[in-house]
């Protein structure tokens with residue numbers, strides 16, 4: 233059945249009775265594909281019925297569906313013309329794991345960051361009304377994503393503008409990990425035992441037990457009273473106060489109920505919210521049982537749900553894991569250390585810290601802006617906060633980093649995970665802008681470790697220094713290394729790893745290894761390259777740069793981030809400053825162009841950006857040749 237559905241028009245030709253078969257086929261296709269490619273399995277499985285119901289009731293793409301985050305859209309992709317290519321999910325040149333406006337007219341925005349859907353939908357609704365057009369607009373958002381403050385800005389504005397939009401709130405009690413916060417508790421109460429029902433039970437008991445003689449009259453009075461009370465304490469009163477009409481909670485896997493309800497609600501006017509309850513991972517036992525593991529799954533065996541052996545390597549450790557252990561170890565002795573995550577205790581490795589020091593661990597929900605301000609508050613009152621946030625999501629907290637941390641000069645440590653190329657998650661998740669956006673912020677110390685041992689040393693350094701510090705590290709796994717005490721991290725001091733005379737390669741973090749490999753390959757061709765492990769993006773090692781500028785006619789800078797406004801440009805500026813009258817060395821920058829980087833494996837993407845050891849060596853050879861000609 234699924235194969236034949238090239239678009240929602242064909243979906244609508246199916247009868248209600250046929251739809252359950254389709255849901256099975258969709259789930260099977262998603263599980264089969266993600267078991268090979270990896271991807272957001274559990275969220276997509278939970279939204280299958282909702283997806284079918286929405287496309288069944290709406291006239292997409294004229295009508296609009298905006299999926300918050302967009303990690304739940306695999307069923308949407310399958311019924312909007314991407315069945316044939318679905319096996320290429322998240323692969324280089326294949327279809328994206330998130331909505332992509334360049335991929336399909338049914339994907340309205342290219343998204344991947346949470347809590348934006350209501351704002352986007354409201355903007356489109358306001359434009360629709362100015363144009364006098366007819367268009368239904370729906371935003372689909374999960375309970376985890378609703379913890380983002382941006383949603384409340386949008387709800388507030390929607391109630392004020394009174395626009396026709398439908399928000400579907402898909403609750404499954406999970407963010408990536410279990411949802412946290414007061415709002416999450418409120419939603420759980422609505423689902424598990426609506427306040428209204430509890431009240432009615434209490435009222436009836438009261439009438440029966442306390443006033444038996446006048447029971448029937450009291451029952452009538454109570455019924456009236458109940459009507460009034462209903463207005464005050466219906467489940468969605470919170471949303472009603474924002475100016476929304478609230479419907480639900482509804483079983484989000486009951487297709488017929490969903491379709492009937494949606495048809496009714498879509499014909500109404502004004503801001504509406506439909507609350508559906510779903511099971512994360514629905515229909516595939518391992519993902520229902522382990523929704524955290526299958527939120528963003530790596531390839532697995534379909535029969536058991538076990539991770540495929542080829543994706544495991546026991547000798548390799550991720551930067552996240554080493555961060556996780558080290559920070560927990562440091563916190564044993566240093567009672568001032570507190571840790572903060574914005575809904576990513578597993579992804580950032582802070583789960584370990586949370587287990588060891590629950591009272592010093594804070595999961596603030598998907599709320600990066602709040603996380604940073606909150607960290608500033610903790611630091612102001614004498615603690616040592618470590619906020620672990622992915623590079624891409626930290627973008628959201630730019631202003632808070634600037635004002636709450638930098639302007640106050642508070643000793644907060646930003647542990648920036650997933651810095652650089654992240655792979656399959658693609659354009660919205662690449663952590664390639666953080667150097668450029670943090671470098672210009674006063675007071676910050678910015679660092680990047682060359683290996684796992686150096687990450688540990690940098691963490692020690694960061695918790696000791698009384699300044700704002702950011703450490704960026706990549707999404708990759710390596711063999712463990714030990715940091716020798718003789719190397720000791722000193723503020724703004726780089727490390728010479730290899731002497732040379734023809735060219736100096738100044739490499740940052742993850743680029744140190746390919747720079748060293750390129751240097752040994754170049755040596756075979758009689759090119760003698762020095763390699764410097766920069767360690768610091770800020771402050772730069774002025775003394776060393778002066779020395780290099782005097783000794784070398786050619787310098788290369790290497791970083792896993794955009795060149796524009798990046799580390800290499802800082803080196804160029806500094807060398808320009810320190811060189812004085814002396815002729816400047818010729819400088820070549822290795823890094824990424826100011827463009828969005830698509831999905832693929834990390835290795836493929838680094839290679840296509842010329843950041844692998846062979847491309848580096850090759851380009852340096854050409855650079856040296858052309859520089860010699862140029863100098864003559």
Ligand SMILES: Cc1ncc(C[n+]2csc(CCOP(=O)(O)OP(=O)(O)O)c2C)c(N)n1
Pocket residue numbers: 274275278301303304344345346373374375376377378404406407408512574575576598600625628
């Ligand atoms: C700004 C931002 N922070 C963090 C994330 C990482 N993230 C992706 S999905 C997700 C959980 C979303 O939970 P929910 O909306 O309830 O959807 P579910 O996966 O439970 O269906 C998180 C934290 C993100 N995409 N955007």
